[in-house]
Amino acid sequence: MSGIDAIFLARAQFAFTIGFHIVLPAFSIGLASYLMVLEGLWLRTGRHVYQDLFQYWVKAFALVFAMGVVSGLVMSYEFGTNWSAFADKAGPVIGPLMGYEVLTAFFLEAGFLGIMLFGLQRVGPALHFTATCVVAFGTLVSAFWILSVNSWMQTPQGFEMTADGHFMPTDWAAIIFNPSFFVRLPHMVLAAYLCVAFFVGAVGAWHLLRDHSNEAARTMFSMAMWMATIVAPLQIVVGDFHGLNSLHYQPTKVAALEGDWETEAGTPLVLFGWPNMQTERNDYEIALPHLGSLVLMHEWNGEVKGLKAVPPADRPYVPVVFWAFRIMVGLGLLMAAVGLASLILRRGGRLYRAEWLHRIVVAMAPAGFVALLAGWVVTEVGRQPFTVYGLLRTADSVSPVGLPGVATSLAAFAVVYLIVYGAGFSYLFALTRRPPVPGERGPSPSQPTRTAGITPGPALPGGAAATLGGQP
């Protein structure tokens, strides 16, 4: 890697701010869908445990959503502050997609979030459930657009280049539904669901370890383990399709994540090693012959393009991609194993008494998030040294802002984010350390004046709405 310069720091700043940010929308996507399911189940079955769980998790949702909004606001301006050349050249293509994200998703989420959090008593259960569904839908619409943007940067098409290097859109359908979008979107949405499944599962397991009989803890643990059982294997299949897609469109990235330097038939599968950028080989390599071709091409003797097929200046920093990929895959396999174990334990009703599983699931609370971040490192660092793959170099994308400016703002972001998100996550842990209880109250147990905003609303028939609102 080059020394410390403005480009490196601008990249560090983007990586830092998006690394913090991405965890939060993933949390929101998964949690919004979970809340929608909980409220739907409650309205359908009338079982209070679903209502209690809704109230328990909606408080966490409010917290996570607020953090996601403000860190996302930073992202929408950072393209201009640190990557203005990229904004100028690629803006005509990706700008409108992000504009659509704001118009179709952000406003929708923001407009109905207030009703979802505070409005039950004012609008009644049917409209309230509609608001919850709209917020959940909004999070998915947002994922649709932003992953379209990201996928276009990986597999660009549907444009013409001007002589001075500007991207001019010619076919919007081709831009939006670019070749890697179809695998990236489901991979990301499933990743978000796994993040939340394992976080919710860990909270459930934590409370089960203290009290086997807590019904809400049992329900959330069971629901989370169903997600692990179904979604984790599904994610492995989708991930495989993603790999095949990347192999076709971005062979250099795949060579980096596999640690393959040579182009050869019957490529070995490198299990471990340290890719050495100078000597162009892996130090301390442990590899299984032919399996690389089998995994990547589903052929025993398939030929896989190696890193040496492109000049060194066009290669990403291989060790980061290589190891991030192993972290992601390792955690994915572990999550699938937990899902399988839980399925076996369900037979004979041992799920709520298997303390060894509960301990493992508690330890895996961050597993989904770590895997998600590792996956993003693979795909983003793997795209280097380009911002728009093969067409626009990172070095030509950066703003004319000097080293001191970028260094100062990076330091400011680091300090602010550590304070703000440190506090935010500590509040999240405080919320989830408390067990869910029957008659769980809404987002305002210690905030009486917030409920004051609710109580003057028209009184609703039916006890359900009144209790869901958290006020007797």
Place this chain on the structure above:
Amino acid sequence: MMTLPWLDLPLVWAGLIAFAVLAYVVMDGFDLGTGILFAVEHEAHDRDTMVNTIAPVWDGNETWLVLGGGGLFAVFPLAYAVIMPALYPAIIGMLLALVFRGVAFEFRFRAQSRGGRATWDFAFAGGSTVAALCQGLTLGGILQGVHVEGRAYAGGWWDWLTPFTVLCGVAVVVGYALLGATWLVWRTEGALQRRCYKHAGRLGALTLTAIGAVSIWTPMLNAGFAHRWFGWPGLALTSPVPVLVALLAAGFFYGLARRHHLTPFLCALGWFVLGFAGLGISLFPHIVPPSITIWDAAAPPASQAFLLVGAVVLVPIILAYTGYAYWVFRGKVQPDAGYH
């Protein structure tokens, strides 16, 4: 791709972006102003009431800022790529301030200790104030002109920091505080409302002074502005502005004296709309004075037309459900209801 030769897309989009920014100022102004007023309202229950008036709607309000930034990126990428680096410290300062303020909504209710509560109250007040200040600095920085060479900002670190931009920064803080005070007059009652009447009176006088100072200074910044203000046909547009400001001032102080609930807020909003119109008259047809016009900065027609289709359909829908959300949470927020 579709082409619409009869439609001046950059002009339409300049209008839409201006509308988004105005919508932001109108909605997030009172919301930031409520935070600024924490500086003079120290009592815990009053602060809770103040936050509760905006808690259900602040997120939607702030989304207009994302639309302003995102829209600029989408349809005037050159302006976005020049303004952001030129005003780098002010923009970064605004973003960090909004981070503090946004999380403080939730955190101040979650903090268990008195110290934690005080910390996030401070973050809420400070974040609101600094965000308003930085927005004023940004506005002033654009008005006074940006040095551009080729397609990039070519000035120094602190070009944006001048007495004029500081005046604009302070003016926005004062103006937002006024919007906050009049909003609280509308949405609260009792002792808090009575104090907000007082705040509103003082802040109204200060805001009028600030509007006057910025208005006198702006045409002196560059000959083009002076020409547009005092030349023909600009004069036909500019001359009614001071008259309207004065009429609104009369309505404002009459409303305060008669203890109207909504009149002061509407009059204060009227000042902002007029100030915004003055800004538009000054800048047009430039988006980054003195060199970049809306046509220079425009994205290709294919980009502008594509997003315009969505905006034409979606903005009215957004306005409708935003209005619905405000309507759901209508009425006075009681200062003491719900206490046990």
